[in-house]
Amino acid sequence: MNDAPHLEPGMALFLDFDGTLAELAARPEDVAVPSALIATLRRIQTDLDGALAVVSGRPVAEIDGFLAPLHLPAAGLHGLEHRETLGARVHRAEEGAEIRLLKQRTRDSGLLERGIYFEDKGPTLALHYRSHPDLEQELAAFVEEALQDLPGLHRVNGKMVIEAKPDASDKGVALRHFMGQMPFAGRTPVFIGDDVTDEDGIAAAQALGGFGIKVGEGDSCARYRLSGVAAVHAWLDRASLKVV
Numbered sequence: 001m002n003d004a005p006h007l008e009p010g011m012a013l014f015l016d017f018d019g020t021l022a023e024l025a026a027r028p029e030d031v032a033v034p035s036a037l038i039a040t041l042r043r044i045q046t047d048l049d050g051a052l053a054v055v056s057g058r059p060v061a062e063i064d065g066f067l068a069p070l071h072l073p074a075a076g077l078h079g080l081e082h083r084e085t086l087g088a089r090v091h092r093a094e095e096g097a098e099i100r101l102l103k104q105r106t107r108d109s110g111l112l113e114r115g116i117y118f119e120d121k122g123p124t125l126a127l128h129y130r131s132h133p134d135l136e137q138e139l140a141a142f143v144e145e146a147l148q149d150l151p152g153l154h155r156v157n158g159k160m161v162i163e164a165k166p167d168a169s170d171k172g173v174a175l176r177h178f179m180g181q182m183p184f185a186g187r188t189p190v191f192i193g194d195d196v197t198d199e200d201g202i203a204a205a206q207a208l209g210g211f212g213i214k215v216g217e218g219d220s221c222a223r224y225r226l227s228g229v230a231a232v233h234a235w236l237d238r239a240s241l242k243v244v
């Protein structure tokens, strides 16, 4: 992979949140975003005529909280939530019967008492084992078994987390949705992300003539790579000074 090229005025920028804009932390709520990053994102948003969106596994409301006072166009819950334009209403998929059942089975499993962190995101569920890595195999086996008679749900492995979500969307679907609308339509998409779920967004950007940037180590279909969150911040800083 080569060095990431600069952002140009005709591009549309899609950014993952955890592990890309924000360093990973012990628990989801422990994450912090430097105020300088918010100022940089605001500048880029203006420079790209609004064609900047966050595409995350988190709910959009949490992204808004971390990036306050910025309320960027955003896709949350791996594309199950959408806010197309700055400050517009968030559209969210319903919490289905299957995910409700999975949540109940998880509460009954005894895994939470042993340290698995339960992140209820409405239509999706994230089960974190960061503070108990020894439980990874057991948790994976539990989720695998539980999903056998919940065919509408799909397992997604993240960083020290196993998520269950409906099949309806992923980050690639989210990117394509944005690219069909102004101010994104007609631009060259760039997707930056660190995790397995970001590969759908990166592949979609590259299929539409743009490029992806993988953050950190690991296999990726991205054409470019940045070493970590600090390198992403530096790239964004340079971008915010370059785009004219």
Ligand SMILES: O=P(O)(O)OC[C@H]1O[C@H](O[C@H]2O[C@H](CO)[C@@H](O)[C@H](O)[C@H]2O)[C@H](O)[C@@H](O)[C@@H]1O
Pocket: 016, 017, 018, 019, 023, 024, 025, 026, 027, 028, 029, 031, 055, 056, 057, 058, 119, 126, 128, 130, 158, 159, 160, 161, 163, 195, 197
């Ligand atoms: O798509 P993203 O914006 O990268 O979100 C992916 C998941 O990120 C969060 O979990 C991850 O970050 C936590 C905070 O650093 C960390 O404690 C955890 O181990 C990571 O997996 C978030 O909690 C999930 O809901 C997101 O889906």
